[in-house]
Amino acid sequence: MTSPHITSVYGSAETEYTIKKSRFLVHLREVTCEEEASAFIEARRKEFWDARHNCYAYQIGPAGAIQKSSDDGEPSGTAGRPMLEVLKKNSITNTVVVVTRYFGGIKLGASGLIRAYSHCVTLGLEAAEIADYLPYQVVNVSFPYSFVSVIERLVPSYAVRIADRSFASDVTFTLEIPEEQAGPAIQAITNATNGNAICKTEKTKVIPIART
Template sequence: MEQYKTVHEYGQDEVIIEKSRFIGYSKPIETEEEAREFIDEIKKKHKDATHNVWAYTVGMNMDIQRYSDDGEPSGTAGIPTLEVIKKEDLRNVVVVVTRYFGGIKLGAGGLVRAYTKGAKIGLNASKVIDKVLYTDVRFKIDYTLLGKVQNELINLGYIIKEILYEDMVTIVVYSRSGEVDSLKNKIIDITSSNVEVEEKEDFYLSKYNDEVILD
């Protein structure tokens, strides 16, 4: 998969609805075990809460989808929380919405809206990001070509991760995987084929508001 959506980091936020306190938590995860551990952690933190509703998806195709109403009427809490994840098209994410009852019953429709809101604020606090597949591409050139190649890469908007100065110069570039062939052809062209090209590993980079987050 060349691109998918998830969350960047642990996040939490809260909202008061009809005197009930709803705290939304979310976190990126890789496995179902990690999701369960996070749910248990929040349950322990809020063992005095009225409900700790949760949902998660695992896998690039959302192969695993789980949820729990945790005592709320069936269909009013866990499913709405899961639906927020699915509507956002998020992979590998867990959400927990903690509720402290404030004395006013919300009814089925009110509960659905409240848990939907709780899930959304938790996800927003975690930063919804795009994970984009990149490739580490290395260009080994003569020192005399450095300025020309570097300017071309900057003008084209590629990420220059580092420049290694040895007997020759190696420019380490992060390219979107689908653009690697185009990039290679451009550099081969402007150097008149006086370049050694090496493709390294593929990996995912995070993009938030179209800006790459280099951890």
């Protein structure tokens, strides 16, 4: 069964935005559960205890199964929800974003706040590294030394990653193959080695692939 596709911020990122003397500090982090998200939010609140607002949004799990947001004192619906909508629009999950606002003395109005907080998250995603978490099949392939160059030339055609190489009486490559390519790749290896390669399927693992 194919694993659900997750796209998230990879690691963490930060940026800032100033409009009409209000300073917005933007912090994003990759998370896998609500406990991690809550801890990150609380850490930002403690760090920026003197700020007027520490608004946040996060969604976690495939298709954003868990979602939460907070205006933290801003007019209802002008901060947390617009921030969450940017995450949803970009299909970014397993991510929490906190936007800290230092009020500059000039009111932005409801529509101005919505635009400002939305823009902050957009800027944060632009500053962050984004990764797609994709399912890979781990396969150990053993074959005679004479087929090393054959295998090395073949695997890029199937986006295969060579995770490990072992050289003993035979050569063993540990391959990480995109799940949907596993069958064709194994068949191609078998054909290219005239059946001399022994392929042993191990586990499926999810690997973050950074977007370029």
